[in-house]
Amino acid sequence: MYASDSLFSQVRQFFPPDLSLSYLRAEAPGVWQTVELAAGGMLFALSIGLLLALIIGARLPGWRFLYSALVALRCIPDLTLAILCVVIVGLGPGAGLLAITIYYGAAMGKVGGDLFASASRGPVESLAATGAARFTVAFYGQLPLRFKDLLTYGAYDFECAMRAAMIVGAVGAGGIGTELVGALQNLEYQRVTTLVILLVLLIAVFDKITWVIRKYPRLLLLFVPLGAYSAWDLRPQLFAFSHTLEVLHRMWPPKLSPEQIHALPGLIGETLLVAFGGTAIAMLFALPLGAAAARTLSPAWLREPVRRLLEMLRAIPEVVWGLIFVSAAIIGVQAGIAALALHSTGVLGKLYAESLENVQPGPVMSLAATGAPGIAIATFGRLPLALPPMAIQTLFRFEWNIRAAAVVGMIGAGGIGQALYNAQQLFFYDQMLAYLLVTCVLVIIVDLMNSYVRDRWKITEGRI
């Protein structure tokens, strides 16, 4: 059809990237703002999250309520939360800062609380036996006992937050994402390419930082002054309390017109289709690519290029892929599926490769002992042994992709996300809240279905 005819010319518009010095200089503040968003957001998220985790771990009064609230917050996709913050505190990086703080603070609080709750009983009880207060016990007992796991999760949380700092701009919450959307709306496609390159570079730098922090966790302390400065710099401009109250008032109660309720099943179907289609296509591509990227299966000349390809696919978030497709006039469900498929291929390909590398050596060795050729060893041994972790990874990706499908919807890829974005743009905040609640319910249902499937299949490996 028309798409295939013009696809080449569509792609050509994006090249060559605009690398003029003046443009790069003009983008410097956007890049800096992204760094500030990540540092400031994470400082707040980690410190608030740790405090909440200690409250939950110490079983202080009200911890159950707090825990449920954190779980509920986690059901809102990050970009959806960002749009809510934009509505409440106005356009700009302040909203992004708030969204990152809330979302990743909640994540840290919940996971940290779980970690503390599973700390070994003995030392904790002996501390309690001294008559110390519960919070003191948590601080002296559970915190040191779980410090290592906490750091590991903290570094992971940090990584996710940095990625979020890139994309909150897609809904006007500041940083390089805002620049990207601006360039797309002005049809400056060569600048879009420049921004995507900058984004990938930033992610690479952030990855490196995370890697160093995992190794030397004390370096996290360096982020305290940077984070504090950033947070001050990004504080919501013209924060008007009355405006916030007014907005909250207009949101409540959530309301949809009869026609909108009628259209709801179709929207939900679209979001599910995007998530399912994106995951399924990613799975198809990730299987051969993952095998080609596995150290134990594939020769270096094939493995290294495939690894680079997977890294590139993974480095560009779904939202950015989605923005590119939407700007290339591929809109609706197709854009969503393609965006999710590209990013998820990168993620699943890497995870599949690791699973294939990490199978038990015994059975593989015993197959090699029969004199079997390499491909036979892979199909009789490695693949069946790696299937359970691969199945879990795919299920988690599907769970993640439900959120991602709602998110790419907001930038024009159809479904419930698009309806939510339209409602926000038209200031129908009561409808927006209704769509937000529908999104949460959808996420919760898929989460529950996933854990049911895992129990049913008796796949009990830990979270990946």
Place this chain on the structure above:
Amino acid sequence: MPLLDIADVVVVRSPTSSPVLNGVTLSLEPGEKVAVLGPSGAGKTTLIRAINGFVPFSSGSITVDGIPVKGLHGKPLRHLRSRIAVVSQRHDLVERLKVYQNVMAGALGRWSTLRALRFLFWPSAEELAEAEQALRRVGIAEKLRERTAEISTGEQQRVAIARALVQRPSLLLADEPIASLDPELSHQILALLCTVADEAEFALLCSLHQPEFAYKYFDRVVRIQHGIVQRLEPKSAQGVAVEI
């Protein structure tokens, strides 16, 4: 000519530690059944893994049917391995596969890759019959189509022996095949190993740590300690070590 000839084999794991095998010499005639006795850590597993080329040795020589193992790789190594079957303590079966798939994995060394792939999804009637015959020989024909993870430990050990039978080897290496089994099962498994070795006329080299089993079932018993073969003990009186 002996089937297996091991002469002065030295295996060093690191330059600083003492060698795992320190000049082991041993040979097996075709069809002979030999037990290697020794405490854990004596180097029994290393010896067995050196024979089929999984552990490199720094000096000495190992030949199987006149073919030197040292320096073999690629196709010649695979060909050699296809003639040596292995049964180990941990069975090392692929638990997610069906029993018949694990049994026929013994044939992978002589099958083409294409045939191996086809068998995984569409096993032919003859192939299934071959698997069933091997399973009947080890006494569990009825488990043909079960998931390997769902059968008992003793049955899994029998599946590993059936896989070895399908391989039609000239030598079977058994690495502590009864270490995880109770005494009654141990007797059954060793008796089975020896009978099938006699019937199919392959030699059997089996590592053990219980002397009472070694003297009961094997033609010859060899003791290995601190990486050297210390005594060669003929099967004279049960439980009595006779030094040569």
